[in-house]
Amino acid sequence: MACKTISNLIHSSTTAKLSTTAAVAPVKSDSSSSNNNHNNQDNDNNLRDNSMKRLDQISKNVLQNALRFTGRLRVVEAPRGGIDSNGEEEGPAAHQPGVTIAYALDSYGKEGSGGGGGAQQRKSRKGGGGARKSSASSSSSSGAALKEKRLAAYADAKWGKTRRLAAFFDPLDGSGNADAAIPTGTVFGVFDADAAFPRGEIPDMKDTASLARAVLQPGNSLLAAGYCMYSSTTILVFTLGGGTHGFTLDPTINEFVLTHPNMKIPKRGNIYSCNEAYSEGWDDNLKQYLKTIKTGKGESGQRYTQRYIGSMVGDVHRTLMYGGIFCCPSDTEVHHNGNLQLVYKSAPMAYILEHAGGKSTNGENNLLSVKPERVHQRSPCFMGSPEDMDELMTYMSGEQGASQ
Numbered sequence: 001m002a003c004k005t006i007s008n009l010i011h012s013s014t015t016a017k018l019s020t021t022a023a024v025a026p027v028k029s030d031s032s033s034s035n036n037n038h039n040n041q042d043n044d045n046n047l048r049d050n051s052m053k054r055l056d057q058i059s060k061n062v063l064q065n066a067l068r069f070t071g072r073l074r075v076v077e078a079p080r081g082g083i084d085s086n087g088e089e090e091g092p093a094a095h096q097p098g099v100t101i102a103y104a105l106d107s108y109g110k111e112g113s114g115g116g117g118g119a120q121q122r123k124s125r126k127g128g129g130g131a132r133k134s135s136a137s138s139s140s141s142s143g144a145a146l147k148e149k150r151l152a153a154y155a156d157a158k159w160g161k162t163r164r165l166a167a168f169f170d171p172l173d174g175s176g177n178a179d180a181a182i183p184t185g186t187v188f189g190v191f192d193a194d195a196a197f198p199r200g201e202i203p204d205m206k207d208t209a210s211l212a213r214a215v216l217q218p219g220n221s222l223l224a225a226g227y228c229m230y231s232s233t234t235i236l237v238f239t240l241g242g243g244t245h246g247f248t249l250d251p252t253i254n255e256f257v258l259t260h261p262n263m264k265i266p267k268r269g270n271i272y273s274c275n276e277a278y279s280e281g282w283d284d285n286l287k288q289y290l291k292t293i294k295t296g297k298g299e300s301g302q303r304y305t306q307r308y309i310g311s312m313v314g315d316v317h318r319t320l321m322y323g324g325i326f327c328c329p330s331d332t333e334v335h336h337n338g339n340l341q342l343v344y345k346s347a348p349m350a351y352i353l354e355h356a357g358g359k360s361t362n363g364e365n366n367l368l369s370v371k372p373e374r375v376h377q378r379s380p381c382f383m384g385s386p387e388d389m390d391e392l393m394t395y396m397s398g399e400q401g402a403s404q
Contacts, residue, residue, distance in 0.1 A: 002066035003186055003228040003236060004254060006059050006171075010178055010230045052175050059172040060100065063186070067102045067169075074103040074205055078168075078212045078375040099344045099375060103193060103203075103211050104165040165223070166193035166214035170344045174311030183231035185313025189348040190224040191217050212375050219347035219368035226352065229313050237263070237317070237352060244320075244356035265358040268387040269323025270302045273315045281331030283363075289395035299391050312340065316349045316383070320356060325384035325392060329363065338362075338380035342372045346381035359389035363396050 067075045078099045167190045174184040193214035197203055204210040219225075226238025234249035236256050246260030272293060279287060289298075296303035304324070309315050312328075319326045328346070330338045340346045350360035350367045360367040360383035367381055382392060394400040 002063045003234070004249065005062045005066075006186060007228075007230045007234040007249060009055065009058060009062070010184060052178065055178055056172055056175050059175070059186075063169055063171050064100055067100070072104065074211065076101050076103070076208045076211050078215075079209055099341075100169040100171060101211055101215060102167045102169070103205070103214060104167075164193040164214075166191050166196075166211075168215045168344045173313050173345065174309075177309070177311050182309055183229055183311050183314030183317070185227045185229040185311070185317075187227045187313065187344060187348055188225065189215075189222050189344070189351070191215055191221060192223060195221060215343055215375065216372050218371045219342075219351050220366075222348065222351050222368075225348035227313050227317075227349065229317050231314065235317070237320070239352050239355040241355060244352055263320065263356045265320050265353060265356045265385055266323030267357075268300055268385050269319070269325070270300070270304050271307050271319070271322055271324035272304050273306065273308050273319060273324065273326040274328065275308060275310070276306070278329075278331045278334060281333035282329055283396075285395045285398060285400075286327075286329055289392055289400070292395075293391075299387070312345060312349065316353070319384050320353060320358070323385040323388070325382065325388045327382040327384075328380065329382070330380040335378070337378045340378060340381055341375075342367075342370060342377050342379040342381075343375055346379060346383075347372075350381065350383045353383050357386060358384055359386050361389065361393065361396070 064075050067073050078101055167188060170187040172178075172184055173187055174182065178184050191214060193203075196214045196217055203213065222241070224238060224240045226236065228234065228236045236247040236249070237244060237260070239245070244263045245258065246263055247256035248259040249255070250257045272290065274290075276290075279290075292298045293300075293302075293304040294306075298304070307315075307318060307324075309318075315326050328335075328338050328340045330336055338346075346360075346367060347370075350358075354360060354368065360381065362370055362380050363382065367379070367383065370379060372379075382389065382396075
């Protein structure tokens with residue numbers, strides 16, 4: 001419901017912006033009005049910033065209210081700020097909504113217990129109902145009982161050791177592009193919260209920093225991840241770890257309809273997506289790889305083309321659909337640790353792609369094996385088609401460069 005509401009907000013916001021822009025015709029002025037032109041541009045930038053701020057905050061409020069509406073979640077915002085080892089700020093900008101964490105209050109089994117809680121709860125909910133059944137009805141329902149037993153066994157295998165869940169949400173990635181009708185998106189993921197608190201430790205439900213620890217886990221510990229992209233259509237893509245599936249919002253019934261079951265990224269593409277404005281500070285091996293595929297001298301023999309929107313959800317979604325590679329590397333000039341946060345941006349997106357047959361890395365290790373120390377910690381990221389990623393890693397490791 002929250003994603004549907006945010007989709008309507010974004011589309012109506014874009015329509016209103018375009019209507020306002022069209023209604024205000026530019027006024028020609030003489031050469032002495034350069035200062036006025038400069039002031040007008042400043043005003044335009046302020047209008048864009050204000051529009052972005054409002055959209056960010058409204059999206060955050062919609063999402064958090066939807067989560068609180070369930071009555072079973074503790075919803076908090078992760079603490080802002082944080083400085084990395086290079087002295088760079090890690091958190092979102094002041095106007096941005098930051099990351100929302102929803103902590104499930106439901107308990108699976110007794111507090112502090114391990115596995116098997118789900119089965120115990122199901123047994124208690126039955127409340128001895130079997131004793132009230134007649135022997136005849138018990139005999140006739142043996143098939144249903146067997147089916148229920150099998151479902152219970154599956155549930156215990158999947159959720160038996162889970163007592164509480166923690167979900168994180170990036171309310172509106174790419175919000176600065178909304179006025180230009182460029183894709184934006186909501187990113188989310190779900191962890192077993194108790195896995196972040198060893199030795200039976202219980203988090204302080206009143207302490208935001210304590211709750212934020214629940215999501216400081218490597219991406220391969222995710223139970224689910226997904227994104228909702230707001231573009232020409234609104235598309236929801238998610239995985240529970242057993243395949244990646246896509247749903248499209250049908251505006252005629254206002255419901256998400258399964259349109260892309262069991263999505264698979266092509267084994268190789270011919271598109272690379274990155275912001276080459278920062279390439280002067282990139283590693284020489286990465287620059288050599290890009291030069292090779294751009295000139296058609298790579299393993300595929302094809303000339304690759306660049307496609308870069310500047311909105312992570314849109315760029316990664318295109319990579320999932322058409323193949324190729326998406327990357328946000330570190331550079332020596334501006335982003336010493338990359339420009340994407342690991343917990344709520346690159347890790348969940350990598351999780352989605354990997355369960356669609358793709359691969360990911362931070363340049364040295366699998367991106368999903370990296371355990372974050374801070375919620376807003378940034379990391380270099382590379383993800384995409386498996387054959388493209390394998391070729392990239394031969395350059396990143398220095399193997400290909402040494403042979404040339």
